[in-house]
Amino acid sequence: MTDAVNDTTPTDHTSATPADDRIEDEIYIAADLDTVWQLVARPGWWINDGDVDPEPVLREQDDHVVLTHPEWGDFALQVVELDEPRYAAFRWRSAPASELGDAATLVELWVEQTIGGVTLKVAESGFTTLSEDPQAAAQQRSDNAEGWANELKAARTFATRSRG
DSSP states (O other), X not given: OOOTTTOOSOOOOTTSOTTOOEEEEEEEESSOHHHHHHHHTSTTTTOSSSSOOSSOEEEEETTEEEEEETTTEEEEEEEEEEETTTEEXXXXXXXXXXXXXXXXXXXXXXXXXXXXXXXXXXXXEXXXXXXXXXXXXXXXXXXXXXXXXXXXXXXXXXHHHHTO
């Protein structure tokens, strides 16, 4: 096991078999708990071009939130649970849609205080609900696993800039 305080890269959990329905990853961030929580509690902060948008376009619609990305369009997200400042859970579709529908994954985020910063952990599950084709679901899982590695780095960059 690596020392989380010295580990500055996301953990690679992409070696799991494609049949797995869950992604798990984590990263150490040298920032305070409140700064990271403010990001984590925001629906869809991970929908970006590699840099977290400090002022995303969010609007409430029925029982969910719609994030509008300037290039990719609308993404429906539902806040499942917010337990400040430790845990946030959202349902979302990783393809543009203004409605959530039945085909959505669950994104869970944990923020844990550590020496000199926090550990941000993510788990995304439910890929088998996205398609009846197991290969398509496995491809979506693989794509999102790569995406989370990038988004955790973006979260670290955003949070360390924000503490300024």
